[in-house]
Amino acid sequence: MGVPPMEETRALYDAIIMDTVPELPPPTTRAPLPALSAVVASVAALPFTGRSSELARLRAVAGSGQLAIIEGEPGIGKTRLAEEFIRTSGALVLAGAAHELEHALPYHPIIEALRSLLANPEWPLLRANLNLPAVWLGEIARLLPELAATLPTPLPAARAADEARLWEGTHQFLLSLARQRPLLFFLDDLHWTDESTLAMLGYLVRQRAPVPITYLATTRPPANPSALLTLLRTLTREERLLRLPLTRLTLDDTSILARALLGSHVKDTAKEKSLTEWLMQSSEGNPYILAELVRYTHDHALLGPQGELAPSVWAAPVLPQSVYSLIQGRLAGLSESARRVLDTAVAAGREFDFEVVARAAALSEGAALDALDELRRVALVHPIDGGLRYTFDHSLTMEVAYREVGEPRHRLLHRRVAEALESIHRANLDPIVGHLASHFAEGNTPERASPYAYRAGQLAAGLAAWAEAIAFYEQALLGAQAERRGPILARLGEALLAAGRFDRASEVLAEATQQAEALGDTPTVESTRLMLSRAFIPQARYAEAITVARQVIDSTTIPEHLARAELLWGTVLSLEGSDLDGATEHLNRVVDMCRDWWRCGAATRNWPVSS
Structure with a gap:
C-alpha cells in the first residue's frame, strides 16, 4: 500500500513519512502550473511527521x-x-x-x-x-x-x-x-x-x-x-x-505540511490555518489522500502563489468524504482503450502481467501498448520486475474502477483473464491452476473452475497445506459433473482426515464410497472405506470402524487393502481393550502378510495407528 500515483505526489508523501522533500519536476503531460510548483520547490525539508x-x-x-x-x-x-x-x-x-x-x-x-x-x-x-x-x-x-x-x-x-x-x-x-x-x-x-x-x-x-x-x-x-x-x-x-x-496524521502534522507547502515567503497565519483546515477536512489525516489532494490542487490551480485557496473549495466540496470521487475523476479522463486495459487489469489483480491483460482486453498490440503508456503517464500503474509486470498505484484505485465497471462486466473480464492465462501458459499450467480456478469462479463459470481447483488441491496436498487443499477440493465440487464427484470427494476426505477434521471426513468419505459403488469402481470403494474406518477411530466410533474394515476384508483381492483392513481392526480392538486376544490375532495377520518389505511399506506407510 501507500504508493502514490504521481512523481509530485510521491515526493510529498515521502516527505510526510521520510523527513525530506526533494525538488519536484513538472508534470510530463501538461505545462507546469507556476503557483504551487514554485511553492513546493521552495521547500528544502519537512520534519519527520507522525512515524x-x-x-x-x-x-x-x-x-x-x-x-x-x-x-x-x-x-x-x-x-x-x-x-x-x-x-x-x-x-x-x-x-x-x-x-x-x-x-x-x-x-x-x-x-x-x-x-x-x-x-x-x-x-x-x-x-x-x-x-x-x-x-x-x-x-x-x-x-x-x-x-x-x-x-x-x-x-x-x-x-x-x-x-x-x-x-x-x-x-x-x-x-x-x-x-x-x-x-x-x-x-x-x-x-x-x-x-x-x-x-x-x-x-x-x-x-x-x-x-x-x-x-x-x-x-x-x-x-x-x-x-x-x-x-x-x-x-x-x-x-x-x-x-x-499506525494512526492518521493529526491536525498538527497536517499544519506542518501546510506550512511547508506555502513556503517561508508566506507569513500569513490565516492562510496557513485555512489550508490546514481544508487538507484535514478533505483527507481526514490519511497520508495517501493528503498527497492526492496536493496533486489535485496543483492540477487545478486551487492554491495561489501567496497561499490563497480558490473560493471554489469552500463553496462546494472538492471531494466527498472519501477519496472515491477523486479517483473517479482521474479515471474519467482516460481514453477508451486505456480504460479497457485498466478494467481488465482490475480483474487480473493488484500486480498483473501486461501480456495477459492485453490479450484479455482484446486490443491490438499497438493499442494495448498505447493504453499502457497512458496509464503509466498518469501514474495509475507502474512497472515492477523489470517492466514485465505492473502494479496499481493503490488498492483504492482498483476498488473505484471495479464499482464503475459493474458486476456483470467484471465477471466477463475474469473469464477473459482466465482464458488468456490458459492460452499463454498452456505448456505448463500447474503454477497457475489456483489463479485459473479463482478467475473462472469469479467469472461465474464453476464448471470451468472445477478441474483447475481439483489440480490446485492436489498440489496443495503435496505441500501438506491441508486447509488450502480442502478449500480447493470444495471449490472443485461446486462445478463438477456427476461422474467426477467421486474422485474429488475421495481427495477431499483424505485432506480432511489429514487435517484432523474427522467428523466432516467421515461424512465426505461415506458419500465418496456411495459414488464409487454406483459406478462399480471396486478399488476406489475399498480405498474410501479404509479412510472412512480411520476417520471413525478418533471419534470412538469403534463398531462402525470394524464394520467398514470387515467389508474390505470380505471383498478385496488387493493384498495391501487386506493388510490395511486387518491393521485397522486390530487397532480398534486394542484401543477398546475388551478383546486384546482378538487384537493380537489381527495384528499378527498383518505381520504375516507384510513379510515382503514392499507390501508392508505400502500397507502401513503414513498410517498413525493411534490417529
Missing part, C-alpha cells in the same frame, strides 16, 4: 526473532514505514507480499520471499556457505523448485509431503542464512495471505533463534474472527509480537 516513534521501536526489536507487525488502514503508510526500516537495517532482506486473488495459494508470500534471494547478487556466496543438510534443502526445493538448479550437487528424491518437516526445513534455511548475515524476513499485506503461510510464520517466530533474525509484516486491522487474529493473539501471549498500529 519517528514507530521507526525507533522497530529498530529496538531488530534481530530479536520477534514478529514486528505494522497495522493500519489502506493508505496509512504501512509499507512506506517498512521500506524505510528495511533501507536502514543493513540486513539481508527476503521480501514477499500477499495478494487478494492469490490468498488461496499455499505459502505464496513465503515462496516469493525465498525467490527474491535467488536474484540477490550475494546468493552465490551465501549458497557456498549454507552448510545445510540435504534433507532441509529438499524441503526448501519443495517450495522453490528452481533452487535445485543453483546447487552444486543433486538433491535426494523428494519424500512424502510433511507439514512439520517443511516448516522446520524453512527454519533451518533461514538460520543458515542468518549465521552469515543479519536477516530480515518481510511479508507485506498479511491480511491477504493463506492459512498455511500464517501457520508457518507462527512456527518460525516461536523458534528462539541464536542468530539475528527480524520478522516484519504489514497488515490491515485483522477481521474477527480470522486466522490472522488468532496468530496475533497467540504470539502476544507468548511475548513474541510487537504490534505497531
Whole structure:
C-alpha cells in the first residue's frame, strides 16, 4: 500500500513519512502550473511527521526473532514505514507480499520471499556457505523448485509431503542464512495471505533463534474472527509480537505540511490555518489522500502563489468524504482503450502481467501498448520486475474502477483473464491452476473452475497445506459433473482426515464410497472405506470402524487393502481393550502378510495407528 500515483505526489508523501522533500519536476503531460510548483520547490525539508516513534521501536526489536507487525488502514503508510526500516537495517532482506486473488495459494508470500534471494547478487556466496543438510534443502526445493538448479550437487528424491518437516526445513534455511548475515524476513499485506503461510510464520517466530533474525509484516486491522487474529493473539501471549498500529496524521502534522507547502515567503497565519483546515477536512489525516489532494490542487490551480485557496473549495466540496470521487475523476479522463486495459487489469489483480491483460482486453498490440503508456503517464500503474509486470498505484484505485465497471462486466473480464492465462501458459499450467480456478469462479463459470481447483488441491496436498487443499477440493465440487464427484470427494476426505477434521471426513468419505459403488469402481470403494474406518477411530466410533474394515476384508483381492483392513481392526480392538486376544490375532495377520518389505511399506506407510 501507500504508493502514490504521481512523481509530485510521491515526493510529498515521502516527505510526510521520510523527513525530506526533494525538488519536484513538472508534470510530463501538461505545462507546469507556476503557483504551487514554485511553492513546493521552495521547500528544502519537512520534519519527520507522525512515524519517528514507530521507526525507533522497530529498530529496538531488530534481530530479536520477534514478529514486528505494522497495522493500519489502506493508505496509512504501512509499507512506506517498512521500506524505510528495511533501507536502514543493513540486513539481508527476503521480501514477499500477499495478494487478494492469490490468498488461496499455499505459502505464496513465503515462496516469493525465498525467490527474491535467488536474484540477490550475494546468493552465490551465501549458497557456498549454507552448510545445510540435504534433507532441509529438499524441503526448501519443495517450495522453490528452481533452487535445485543453483546447487552444486543433486538433491535426494523428494519424500512424502510433511507439514512439520517443511516448516522446520524453512527454519533451518533461514538460520543458515542468518549465521552469515543479519536477516530480515518481510511479508507485506498479511491480511491477504493463506492459512498455511500464517501457520508457518507462527512456527518460525516461536523458534528462539541464536542468530539475528527480524520478522516484519504489514497488515490491515485483522477481521474477527480470522486466522490472522488468532496468530496475533497467540504470539502476544507468548511475548513474541510487537504490534505497531499506525494512526492518521493529526491536525498538527497536517499544519506542518501546510506550512511547508506555502513556503517561508508566506507569513500569513490565516492562510496557513485555512489550508490546514481544508487538507484535514478533505483527507481526514490519511497520508495517501493528503498527497492526492496536493496533486489535485496543483492540477487545478486551487492554491495561489501567496497561499490563497480558490473560493471554489469552500463553496462546494472538492471531494466527498472519501477519496472515491477523486479517483473517479482521474479515471474519467482516460481514453477508451486505456480504460479497457485498466478494467481488465482490475480483474487480473493488484500486480498483473501486461501480456495477459492485453490479450484479455482484446486490443491490438499497438493499442494495448498505447493504453499502457497512458496509464503509466498518469501514474495509475507502474512497472515492477523489470517492466514485465505492473502494479496499481493503490488498492483504492482498483476498488473505484471495479464499482464503475459493474458486476456483470467484471465477471466477463475474469473469464477473459482466465482464458488468456490458459492460452499463454498452456505448456505448463500447474503454477497457475489456483489463479485459473479463482478467475473462472469469479467469472461465474464453476464448471470451468472445477478441474483447475481439483489440480490446485492436489498440489496443495503435496505441500501438506491441508486447509488450502480442502478449500480447493470444495471449490472443485461446486462445478463438477456427476461422474467426477467421486474422485474429488475421495481427495477431499483424505485432506480432511489429514487435517484432523474427522467428523466432516467421515461424512465426505461415506458419500465418496456411495459414488464409487454406483459406478462399480471396486478399488476406489475399498480405498474410501479404509479412510472412512480411520476417520471413525478418533471419534470412538469403534463398531462402525470394524464394520467398514470387515467389508474390505470380505471383498478385496488387493493384498495391501487386506493388510490395511486387518491393521485397522486390530487397532480398534486394542484401543477398546475388551478383546486384546482378538487384537493380537489381527495384528499378527498383518505381520504375516507384510513379510515382503514392499507390501508392508505400502500397507502401513503414513498410517498413525493411534490417529
